[in-house]
Amino acid sequence: MAIAYLDGPRLRRALQAGLHRLLSDQEFLNKINVFPVADGDTGTNLGLTAQFILNATQASDTREVGDALSEIADAALDGARGNSGAIVAQFFHGLADSCAGAQRLCPADLARALSAASEYARSAVEEPREGTLLTITRVLADQAQELVERGHDDFATLLPRAMPGLEAALTATTTQLDELRRANVVDAGAAGLVDIVRGIVRLIETGERSSVDDIRLHGDLPEVLGDSDGSAELRYCTECFVNGFELDSRRLREQLTAMGNSLVLAGSHRKLKVHIHTDSPSRVFELAASYGQISGEKVDDMQRQTHARRERHPVAVVTDSAADLPEAEFERLDIHMVPIRVHLGDRSYLDKVTISADEFYRQLADGVTPLNTSQPPPGDFRRTYEFLVSHFDDVLSVQLTGQVSGTLQAARSAADRMPDGQRVHVVDSRNVSLGQGLVTLAAAECAHAGMSIEAIQERLRSDVIPATRTYAMVRDLTYAVRGGRVPGYVKQIAELLRLTVILRVTDDGDVKARGALLGRRNALRRFARFLEKRMDPSLTYRLAIGHGAAPDDACWLMQRLLSNTPRVDLHYLTELGSALGVHGGPGLIVVAVQTIPDGGLSVTAPA
Numbered sequence: 001m002a003i004a005y006l007d008g009p010r011l012r013r014a015l016q017a018g019l020h021r022l023l024s025d026q027e028f029l030n031k032i033n034v035f036p037v038a039d040g041d042t043g044t045n046l047g048l049t050a051q052f053i054l055n056a057t058q059a060s061d062t063r064e065v066g067d068a069l070s071e072i073a074d075a076a077l078d079g080a081r082g083n084s085g086a087i088v089a090q091f092f093h094g095l096a097d098s099c100a101g102a103q104r105l106c107p108a109d110l111a112r113a114l115s116a117a118s119e120y121a122r123s124a125v126e127e128p129r130e131g132t133l134l135t136i137t138r139v140l141a142d143q144a145q146e147l148v149e150r151g152h153d154d155f156a157t158l159l160p161r162a163m164p165g166l167e168a169a170l171t172a173t174t175t176q177l178d179e180l181r182r183a184n185v186v187d188a189g190a191a192g193l194v195d196i197v198r199g200i201v202r203l204i205e206t207g208e209r210s211s212v213d214d215i216r217l218h219g220d221l222p223e224v225l226g227d228s229d230g231s232a233e234l235r236y237c238t239e240c241f242v243n244g245f246e247l248d249s250r251r252l253r254e255q256l257t258a259m260g261n262s263l264v265l266a267g268s269h270r271k272l273k274v275h276i277h278t279d280s281p282s283r284v285f286e287l288a289a290s291y292g293q294i295s296g297e298k299v300d301d302m303q304r305q306t307h308a309r310r311e312r313h314p315v316a317v318v319t320d321s322a323a324d325l326p327e328a329e330f331e332r333l334d335i336h337m338v339p340i341r342v343h344l345g346d347r348s349y350l351d352k353v354t355i356s357a358d359e360f361y362r363q364l365a366d367g368v369t370p371l372n373t374s375q376p377p378p379g380d381f382r383r384t385y386e387f388l389v390s391h392f393d394d395v396l397s398v399q400l401t402g403q404v405s406g407t408l409q410a411a412r413s414a415a416d417r418m419p420d421g422q423r424v425h426v427v428d429s430r431n432v433s434l435g436q437g438l439v440t441l442a443a444a445e446c447a448h449a450g451m452s453i454e455a456i457q458e459r460l461r462s463d464v465i466p467a468t469r470t471y472a473m474v475r476d477l478t479y480a481v482r483g484g485r486v487p488g489y490v491k492q493i494a495e496l497l498r499l500t501v502i503l504r505v506t507d508d509g510d511v512k513a514r515g516a517l518l519g520r521r522n523a524l525r526r527f528a529r530f531l532e533k534r535m536d537p538s539l540t541y542r543l544a545i546g547h548g549a550a551p552d553d554a555c556w557l558m559q560r561l562l563s564n565t566p567r568v569d570l571h572y573l574t575e576l577g578s579a580l581g582v583h584g585g586p587g588l589i590v591v592a593v594q595t596i597p598d599g600g601l602s603v604t605a606p607a
Contacts, residue, residue, distance in 0.1 A: 003155035003204070005104040008068035012057040014200045015072065019050040019057075020209045021199025022192055029192055030390045032185040035132070035177055036083060036262045037277065039237070039305040042188035044386045045082030049089065052079020066102040069095050077267050081298075081383065082237065084189035086275040087121050087133050090266035094120025107158050111148045114141035126253065126263035131176025133189035139169040140197065160201050170194050234260050236353075237300040238281040242272045244292025252291055259284055277302065282354040289347065298383070299339070299353045305387060308334055314393035315447040315456060317440065318384055320376060320407050321351040322400040322579035323429075324546045324590070325437040326572050333444035338384050340407065341374045342578045357575040361549040364479065365586045373582050375407040381414035385424050394453040395424045398440045398460075400579065401509030402428050425453060427460055430509035433580040434544040434592035435470030441542075442594075468594040469534075472503040472584060473517075473527045479585035486513075486583075502530060524553055524589070528560045531591055535565055540596040543571040548581045548588035557589065569596045 006014070029043030056075030062068050073096035076089040094117030099105060105113070118137040122128050143162035152158050173187040174180050180187055202208060238260075242252070247269050256263055260278030267273050272292075278284055281299045288294045308316065319325075321339040330337065339350040344363055349355035351373070364371055381397070388395045397415070402408035408428050415424035429439040442464045446456040477494055480486035486501075494501055494516070500523040504514035517526040535541065543561060547554035558573050576590060584590070 001156060004153070005106055006110065006155060007065050007104050008060070008063045011065050011068050011105075012060060014203060015196075016054060016057055017203035017209045018196035018199035019054045021202070022050050022195040023047050023054075025192070025195050027390050029188045029195075030387075032183070032191065033188040034183045034185060035179045035187060037233075037237075037302050037306065038179075039300075039302045040308075040391060041082060041300070041305060041387050042084050042192065044383075044390055045085045046088065046189070046192040048081045048383065048386065049076060049079045049085035052076065053092075064101075064103045065105050066096070066099045069099050072096070077271065077273050080266060080273050080275070081239070083262050083264055083275055084133055084192060086239075086264040086266045086273050087124060087189065088193070089273060090124035090264070091117045091121040091137055093266065093268065094118070107144070107153050107155060108148050110155075110158075111141070111144040114144050117141070124264050124266045126257055126265075127261070129177065131173040131180060131190075132187050133193055135173060135176070135187075136166065136169060136190045136193045139166055140193075156204055159197060160204060163197065163201055166194055166197060234277040234279050235301060235303050236278055236281050237262075237275070237302050238278050238284050239273065239275050239296070239298040240285055240288050240294045241267075241296045242274060242288045242292045242294055243270070245270065247272055247292055252288070255287055256284065259287070282349070285349075285354055297348060297350060297354070298380070299350055300383075300387075301336075304331075304334065304336065308336070308388070308391055313447050313450055315451070315453050316388040316392040316395050317444040317447050318381075318388065318395060318397040319436065319440040320400055320411070320579075321353075321577055322405070322407065322432060323398070323436040323440045324433045324544075324574055324576055324580075325441060326574045329437075329441060329572070333441065333448060335440060335444050336384055336388065338376045338380050338411075340376055340577075340579055342582075343370075343372050343374065345370055351578045355578075357577065357581075358549070360578050360581065361586050364582065365549075371582065373578050375405055375410050378410045378414040378417070381411045382418060385414060385418055389418070389423050393423070396443055396447065396453060396456060397424060397426045398429050398436065398443055399426060400436055401430050401432055401505070403430075403509040404432065404511055405579075425457060427457065428509065429468075430465050430507070431468055431470055431505050431592075432511060433470060433472075433576060433590050434546050434574075435468045435505055435594075438468050438542055438544055438592050438594045439464055463597070464594070466507075467596075468592065470505040470590065470592045471514075471531065472511075472580070472591075473523065473589045474501045474503060474584050475520075475523065475587040476585050477501060480583045500527075502527070524557060525560075527589065528557055531561065531593070532564055535561075535593060537564075537566055540567040540569050541565060542569050542594040542596060544592040545571075545573050546576040546590040546592075547573075548576050548584055549586040550589060551575075553587075553589055557591070561591075 026043035026047040030040045033040050033042040052075045056071050060071050073092040076092040080086045080089040095113050098113035098116040118141040121137050122134050128134050143165045170186050173190050253265050260276045262277040264275040318336040339353050342349040342351050397411050399408040399411050411426045415426050429436040477486050477491040481488050481491050498520050499516040501513050502515035517523050545554050545558050
């Protein structure tokens, strides 16, 4: 049957078939991802981008092809993830701009639009390389143009006849980049675009959507790990949107170039998507904010992702940044983190990623700029889960207690919406800060020991969580009142009586005042005695102390407790993040204690 034109409905049906083919191939694309960084997330990123486009096509009923492409381009930009996702978004923007106002497309129209879209995609990349997705966009455009010039005016034959040249170009990518040649794979981003075309061709030829039984060029490959050390040259894959009027993309590109590599700048003069690999995400966001309103800030740790691909234990452990753990422990046990959001006036930051503890407490003490925190959106959790389920059998996500934050619900919402949601297991730590950190630490140690997901969950539920307690000495209740955690009258009484309030996390995960120290002098010594009375010298403990811009006090307290606690299995000292720090302010001291069994799973909780 001849297909003389494409309108909105026909375009959407074709693209849906192509996107389903891509979505079915995510795991394979992750496995062959070695360029530009072997972080194993190209399939995940393209899948997330495709899902946004798919949702837009399913919600649309416009009949004009130009309007349909405009909707698709906007959705692609909104959902663009990673280097390949940003390039695909710019490719669709090129198609949309070339077809603006068109009601229908004939094959010659599509060939011209594909040429423009290929140029758009190439212009978005700071350093275009052959052997990548860009090569496939150019070959697709060239094939379409050549076929039209030879008299093919039927969509039923145009793309099927273009496929051999496209497949040959994809195979050739293996020899065009050193990274691909060493791994003997094709480029993952290029393969993703070819997947879309394969899906459309299958629909044309059989009337069916593609599925996972399509032929792979290299068969079922083992996971490719890239270079020997597996490390990324720059650490963070950084993305954001810039919204404004008449955005100067050329100048922004020039300034971003000095901050990293793999730069892709996609979109229009009203909305730009920034993608860059950098060691300074905060500088990227600051620069972007000078051009317009920024949103959708995202930072992925590519070094940690690359290391995760090399791990062979079956369970990955994730937490949110409310869990206060030293960076060394995150690295040692391959713990992944989803940052909470810190809002300073009209600027937003990613806790522990784009704002340091020093800067956070300086701003908090200043008191001039309104400051608060918010839970990560479900999309942040879902992006992390999508990556991890492609490399691990199960994902265990240990969250901030649901009694004080919506973070737990955001994590559960993300897990529930995933196709492989049954492989993501969200756990309420029933704790905050250092206590949440100790629970996460135990979970990661169990994972590294090779325990099953069921065994780890049971260990946390029966032994670890009930054995973990967190205490805080709050010198100034101003911040807790400001954040709504403590009534104003409590602060007035504490100041009148010169009390230093002690907070404790309750058994159900709430944070309550559980004592007060008389007088402000020697409060730290009194706090130490308060803790020592609740620690049994016959038990073995893990001990964690955190501080809000008070390192000397934290060091003194650690030495005091270690000298009076004969059996300490592990201890660490760290700066506190924003989740609890925003309510405790500078001078806040937090202590978490966790009892450890001497040889069994039965644990006695501290008082």
